[in-house]
Amino acid sequence: MKSDILKIEKYKLKSRLIVGTGKYKNFKQTAEAVKASGAEMVTVAVRRVNILDKKKPVLMDYLDPKKIIYLPNTAGCFNSKDALRTLRLAREMGGWKLVKLEVLGDKKTLYPNMVETIKSTDVLVKEGFKVMVYCSDDPIIAKKLEDLGAAAIMPLGSPIGSGRGIKNKLNISIIVKNSKVPVIVDAGIGTASDAAIAMELGCDGVLVNTAIAEAKNPIMMASSMKDAVIAGRKSFLAGRIDIQDYASPSTSSKGLI
Amino acid sequence: MAKIQLNGKKIKIYNGSNIKDLVKKYRLNEKKIAIELNGRILPQNQYTKKKLKENDKVEIVQFIGGG
Numbered sequence: 001m002k003s004d005i006l007k008i009e010k011y012k013l014k015s016r017l018i019v020g021t022g023k024y025k026n027f028k029q030t031a032e033a034v035k036a037s038g039a040e041m042v043t044v045a046v047r048r049v050n051i052l053d054k055k056k057p058v059l060m061d062y063l064d065p066k067k068i069i070y071l072p073n074t075a076g077c078f079n080s081k082d083a084l085r086t087l088r089l090a091r092e093m094g095g096w097k098l099v100k101l102e103v104l105g106d107k108k109t110l111y112p113n114m115v116e117t118i119k120s121t122d123v124l125v126k127e128g129f130k131v132m133v134y135c136s137d138d139p140i141i142a143k144k145l146e147d148l149g150a151a152a153i154m155p156l157g158s159p160i161g162s163g164r165g166i167k168n169k170l171n172i173s174i175i176v177k178n179s180k181v182p183v184i185v186d187a188g189i190g191t192a193s194d195a196a197i198a199m200e201l202g203c204d205g206v207l208v209n210t211a212i213a214e215a216k217n218p219i220m221m222a223s224s225m226k227d228a229v230i231a232g233r234k235s236f237l238a239g240r241i242d243i244q245d246y247a248s249p250s251t252s253s254k255g256l257i
Numbered sequence: 258m259a260k261i262q263l264n265g266k267k268i269k270i271y272n273g274s275n276i277k278d279l280v281k282k283y284r285l286n287e288k289k290i291a292i293e294l295n296g297r298i299l300p301q302n303q304y305t306k307k308k309l310k311e312n313d314k315v316e317i318v319q320f321i322g323g324g
Contacts, residue, residue: 045323
């Protein structure tokens with residue numbers, strides 16, 4: 001397992017778990033959960049500075065971008081224009097070229113708007129961004145994104161924050177088989193077994209936010225997700241047994257009295 | 258005094274103020290923000306050069322927690 005590295009563009013990650021930094025009680029808890037998760041990469045969002053509160057703490061004071069890789073996202077963007085604006089600002093903030101693009105379709109499902117997503121991916125790649133793309137679990141769309149130059153494909157397991165796990169395992173495994181760039185399940189993970197399933201399907205990584213941040217004990221859940229991703233990955237590499245229709249005794253009948 | 262819009266709010270600034278003055282006024286760390294002036298990203302090395310004028314629209318953003 002020592003050489004089992006997840007390579008995304010110039011980054012070589014030992015941990016295949018990426019965590020989101022939203023929904024935590026406070027930045028202290030965010031930092032503790034990130035530490036417990038073992039993640040080396042975190043997603044962050046871009047928002048207006050609160051000019052009315054000069055003493056408000058900032059995320060960077062708790063998570064040092066020199067020590068942990070920031071993956072700026074476009075959370076809350078419902079069209080290409082807003083997404084591009086957000087990521088250009090993120091890049092300005094410190095040269096972040098590796099970004100996570102998500103263009104949402106509607107507020108109820110937060111399902112990706114793939115027309116706008118494809119359009120944005122094309123523009124961003126041409127501007128020199130390395131784009132990890134939140135997308136639907138459609139193998140044809142995933143391939144299209146790869147062809148456009150996406151750095152990673154990030155299909156949803158189920159709607160963001162729904163905790164429903166991976167609803168279409170078949171599609172995810174087809175996407176994995178077809179893809180030459182990393183496939184990271186983004187959205188829908190509810191508990192550790194969901195993360196393990198994603199890894200057993202052969203995904204290169206998992207992105208988790210709500211399942212950790214809103215767990216009763218976020219720190220313990222972060223550590224649980226870490227273990228699940230490691231276990232699922234090992235299980236995938238080890239190669240599972242074939243599924244049989246009938247039983248097969250674990251003990252040899254040779255020498256039976 | 259000149260009126261400008263900062264992050265959607267109308268504020269008053271001294272005539273001849275530049276972006277750097279605004280950053281100082283709100284005690285922001287230049288390394289942790291990005292700025293848009295009238296819809297265009299303003300590189301950090303322009304903060305002292307760019308004087309603000311009446312009705313300018315400034316957006317100052319930072320990273321927050323997000324999934």
